[in-house]
Amino acid sequence: GENVEQHPSTLSVQEGDSAVIKCTYSDSASNYFPWYKQELGKGPQLIIDIRSNVGEKKDQRIAVTLNKTAKHFSLHITETQPEDSAVYFCAASLRGNTGFQKLVFGTGTRLLVSP
Amino acid sequence: DSGVTQTPKHLITATGQRVTLRCSPRSGDLSVYWYQQSLDQGLQFLIQYYNGEERAKGNILERFSAQQFPDLHSELNLSSLELGDSALYFCASSAFSGGAGETQYFGPGTRLLVL
Numbered sequence: 001g002e003n004v005e006q007h008p009s010t011l012s013v014q015e016g017d018s019a020v021i022k023c024t025y026s027d028s029a030s031n032y033f034p035w036y037k038q039e040l041g042k043g044p045q046l047i048i049d050i051r052s053n054v055g056e057k058k059d060q061r062i063a064v065t066l067n068k069t070a071k072h073f074s075l076h077i078t079e080t081q082p083e084d085s086a087v088y089f090c091a092a093s094l095r096g097n098t099g100f101q102k103l104v105f106g107t108g109t110r111l112l113v114s115p
Numbered sequence: 116d117s118g119v120t121q122t123p124k125h126l127i128t129a130t131g132q133r134v135t136l137r138c139s140p141r142s143g144d145l146s147v148y149w150y151q152q153s154l155d156q157g158l159q160f161l162i163q164y165y166n167g168e169e170r171a172k173g174n175i176l177e178r179f180s181a182q183q184f185p186d187l188h189s190e191l192n193l194s195s196l197e198l199g200d201s202a203l204y205f206c207a208s209s210a211f212s213g214g215a216g217e218t219q220y221f222g223p224g225t226r227l228l229v230l
Binding site (some may be wrong): 031032034036042043044045046049051089091093100101102103104105106107108 | 117158213
């Protein structure tokens, strides 16, 4: 089936703390997992992605981990800053019946970083 | 700035009307994707075009249609509009056909309000 679950729906942290957002997917054939950040009034912006042949990827304060056996992946943000406040979406690729991928998105996590 | 442009930014119309949303992909990108984002449904994939041809279909209503022109810009046509069609409509583009987990870059969106 096509389903990506994302938790939590809201997350409030203090500046400097870490934030973790978790997603699970249902299709074992999924092989591409991007994370998007959406600020108010803007379109989603890709912040990091991971493919199924990699277990972890890091880019400065942002890291993503993937557990293919358990079918879950997580976004980790360290040393959070107020400008990290936004809605974060995970997504998983799903190969449709035409053979081409489509992205199925999680329901989003609203992250609020307080100074 | 992702390089994907969408017009108009805002659109207000009445039930039963027809509107056209326009998208220009990033320079060189061959695929265009359309998504609908509403408060209760999250980001829903509607349809993908690759180099002028329909490639993949998601939860697109029969009242909605899209096309991609030779210059690769795309239009999403929404007809017989209902109150429930009020949402943000995003266009995204990727370099090729999207078959191997290609990065999708999102535009700023068109906010549609049906009164």
